[in-house]
Amino acid sequence: MRRGTDLQRTIRIADFELPRGAVPIETLMAMPRESWEHLRTQINIRRQEAPNTALARCRLCEGGVFIRAQAVDGDHVPFYAHFPDSPPTCPWYDGGTLTPDDARAAQYQGNQESALHRQLCQVIEAVAKADPRCKASAIDTYLRPAIHTRGRFPDIFLDMGDLGRFALEVQLSKPFAPEIAARHLHYEREGVRLIWIFRRLDEPLPQGFHDVITMQRGNAFIFDDDAQAASVASGTLVIKCLLEDGKGSYLKPRLVGLDDLQTSSGRSAFVEDRRSERLATYCREVRNRWWKAFQQAQRDKPASPFYSESFAPAWASVRAHVPDLSAWRDAYWATHADKGQAHLASLFAILCSIAHSAAQDSDVVYITRHSGDGALLAMLNSKVGSAAFAPYADMILQFLGVTRAAALGERTSLQKIVRNARETHDQVTIDHPVWKAVVRLFPEALDGVVRAELIDLAQLPRWADPSSGPQALG
Numbered sequence: 001m002r003r004g005t006d007l008q009r010t011i012r013i014a015d016f017e018l019p020r021g022a023v024p025i026e027t028l029m030a031m032p033r034e035s036w037e038h039l040r041t042q043i044n045i046r047r048q049e050a051p052n053t054a055l056a057r058c059r060l061c062e063g064g065v066f067i068r069a070q071a072v073d074g075d076h077v078p079f080y081a082h083f084p085d086s087p088p089t090c091p092w093y094d095g096g097t098l099t100p101d102d103a104r105a106a107q108y109q110g111n112q113e114s115a116l117h118r119q120l121c122q123v124i125e126a127v128a129k130a131d132p133r134c135k136a137s138a139i140d141t142y143l144r145p146a147i148h149t150r151g152r153f154p155d156i157f158l159d160m161g162d163l164g165r166f167a168l169e170v171q172l173s174k175p176f177a178p179e180i181a182a183r184h185l186h187y188e189r190e191g192v193r194l195i196w197i198f199r200r201l202d203e204p205l206p207q208g209f210h211d212v213i214t215m216q217r218g219n220a221f222i223f224d225d226d227a228q229a230a231s232v233a234s235g236t237l238v239i240k241c242l243l244e245d246g247k248g249s250y251l252k253p254r255l256v257g258l259d260d261l262q263t264s265s266g267r268s269a270f271v272e273d274r275r276s277e278r279l280a281t282y283c284r285e286v287r288n289r290w291w292k293a294f295q296q297a298q299r300d301k302p303a304s305p306f307y308s309e310s311f312a313p314a315w316a317s318v319r320a321h322v323p324d325l326s327a328w329r330d331a332y333w334a335t336h337a338d339k340g341q342a343h344l345a346s347l348f349a350i351l352c353s354i355a356h357s358a359a360q361d362s363d364v365v366y367i368t369r370h371s372g373d374g375a376l377l378a379m380l381n382s383k384v385g386s387a388a389f390a391p392y393a394d395m396i397l398q399f400l401g402v403t404r405a406a407a408l409g410e411r412t413s414l415q416k417i418v419r420n421a422r423e424t425h426d427q428v429t430i431d432h433p434v435w436k437a438v439v440r441l442f443p444e445a446l447d448g449v450v451r452a453e454l455i456d457l458a459q460l461p462r463w464a465d466p467s468s469g470p471q472a473l474g
Helices: 025-030 035-048 098-108 115-129 177-190 207-217 225-234 274-299 308-318 326-335 340-360 375-384 390-401 406-410 412-424 433-441 448-456
Strands: 013-016 022-024 055-060 065-072 073-082 136-139 156-159 165-171 195-198 219-222 238-243 254-257
Touching: 013 025, 022 025, 025 073, 035 065, 035 073, 035 177, 035 207, 035 274, 055 065, 055 073, 065 207, 098 340, 115 136, 115 165, 115 225, 156 274, 165 177, 165 207, 177 195, 177 207, 195 207, 207 219, 207 340, 219 326, 225 238, 225 254, 274 308, 274 340, 274 433, 274 448, 308 326, 308 340, 308 433, 326 340, 326 433, 340 375, 340 433, 375 390, 375 406, 375 412, 390 406, 390 412, 390 433, 406 412
Parallel strands: 165 195, 195 219
Antiparallel strands: 013 022, 013 055, 065 073, 136 156, 156 165, 219 238, 238 254
16 A cells, blocks of 8 residues: 555545445545444455345445545554445446455465464464463464354464353464454354464554544553463463553553453454543543533522523633534624524523433423423423424424434424424434534544444443334333
């Protein structure tokens, strides 16, 4: 792959399966590394699971696409590329892609294993066998499958009794993304824990190593001289674990054993889930500022909390993500003679009422005097039916539909009011600054990329999961 600042030609828009939807190249390139690496991983997993059902397709030719990482100035920039079976007549076609077999052949040139790789495998197996729990071990030996018709040749296989079975892949050269996905899927289905082990982390780190760390939820495992000495002293396999620090680097390394690994989450083995933690923080950080402002406003101006200056810092926090809010606020004042900040705060209270009701399985309302059973539905009927919030009927209904309170969207009274709102008011769309602001406030519900990642990681919060919604709410 070329290095430098000359980025390759790329697909402008990829259409992902819902809930992600369309992801323009500008959006992809603006994502933090963790986000686009997750997309890249999920595309490769789908390619292995169902080659004819692409997770993402080119907007022009509808051919399957993946995310290629181009090395630029010591870092990587993501862009879209067609899979080899995509139509070459597409105006965005970038000239084709090596198949995994061809790429592997070009890298190894027939030499699949180095002397250092063989030595590391032998040392790792030897220290693992010293553990009395080890019932069996093997190096580069065919592992007969229990489910698949084709097995694998793990670098090291360990049967650690009650601790489980492990496949250890010692990786000295850049692994290929399709092969990483294929191995994780295979061993997950076979009930074998897969651990990728490096000798060291070079800078700049090849993208293949980043792909492995993504699969292992922000954990990198190394077997170096320190790990070898600790293994010999402990009489069992010890590896060095580096955890992502969320700032582009790693926390202080620590030595861990197989007992320290979390292995109950499917295809990953890790010490701490660093990726899910950061994603959850991203989801809450702006919303928490608004919630704290709302609580303070209720104390400062109980009669009219939404006009409290307590919302000023919260407004600034969301405007940093949606600069167009400033122009909208000015236009809103000109057309409504009302403060846009107060209007957005009121909409926030409506959506918080839905989210908190869904989380608590009981009606919680923050913007009207309705109380008791049926309060949430009564509030929605009142607000969606008002001139101030009728333009948000589609937004509110969509938000409601992805929460545990989704059943309220089927109520006849609310459906009638929504139809009337659509007939009498132009609806705010996804390009509107207020919609963008709400997406940042509640990404678990309305940001398709974030929502899908939470689902992939089994981290979708309870309130945002309509599949387990209560029947009695509202």
